[in-house]
Amino acid sequence: MTENFLKKDYTAEQAKLKVVWENPHIASICSAMPNMTILQANIDAALNKQRLSENDRQRLEQYAQETAPGYCAGCAHICESAVDLDVPISDILRCSMYAHGYGSRDMALSLFNTLPAGAQENVFKADYSKAEKSCPQKIQIGRVLKRACEDLG
Ligand code: SF4
Numbered sequence: 001m002t003e004n005f006l007k008k009d010y011t012a013e014q015a016k017l018k019v020v021w022e023n024p025h026i027a028s029i030c031s032a033m034p035n036m037t038i039l040q041a042n043i044d045a046a047l048n049k050q051r052l053s054e055n056d057r058q059r060l061e062q063y064a065q066e067t068a069p070g071y072c073a074g075c076a077h078i079c080e081s082a083v084d085l086d087v088p089i090s091d092i093l094r095c096s097m098y099a100h101g102y103g104s105r106d107m108a109l110s111l112f113n114t115l116p117a118g119a120q121e122n123v124f125k126a127d128y129s130k131a132e133k134s135c136p137q138k139i140q141i142g143r144v145l146k147r148a149c150e151d152l153g
Pocket of ligand 1: 071072073074075076077078079080089090093134135136137138139141
């Protein structure tokens with residue numbers, strides 16, 4: 001995917017920004033820009049007026065589908081009500097994303113350490129079969145939560 005976008009003078013990350021900006025259903029986004037290189041890349045993407053082609057959009061759509069199980073959309077009302085114990089699923093998945101997706105262990109730990117007492121214990125006792133069936137992202141919730149707790153706890 002990256003090579004196709006590079007041929008058009010933008011990176012895959014810039015293409016992701018562009019597809020969001022071109023979507024009339026999205027009013028704003030919050031994009032982390034922890035350094036000047038990323039800030040500059042985002043500015044370049046904003047100034048690049050070349051629109052995405054239909055093929056670009058299809059590529060991004062396919063990429064989104066293929067990587068969906070690695071991204072929690074934050075719809076906690078779906079999965080957390082399908083688990084018999086109190087488990088802050090989306091918060092723990094966000095910790096996991098900070099640690100493993102963004103490489104920001106400090107951010108992951110600072111959120112992880114605010115989880116309610118007993119949450120970690122519940123992670124290992126809960127049954128996630130119903131939650132996993134209803135998750136629109138098809139995340140292997142139990143496996144990812146346990147890995148996050150073992151890593152950050
Ligand atoms: S249902 Fe899936 S995507 Fe939504 S918050 Fe729960 S784990 Fe994340």
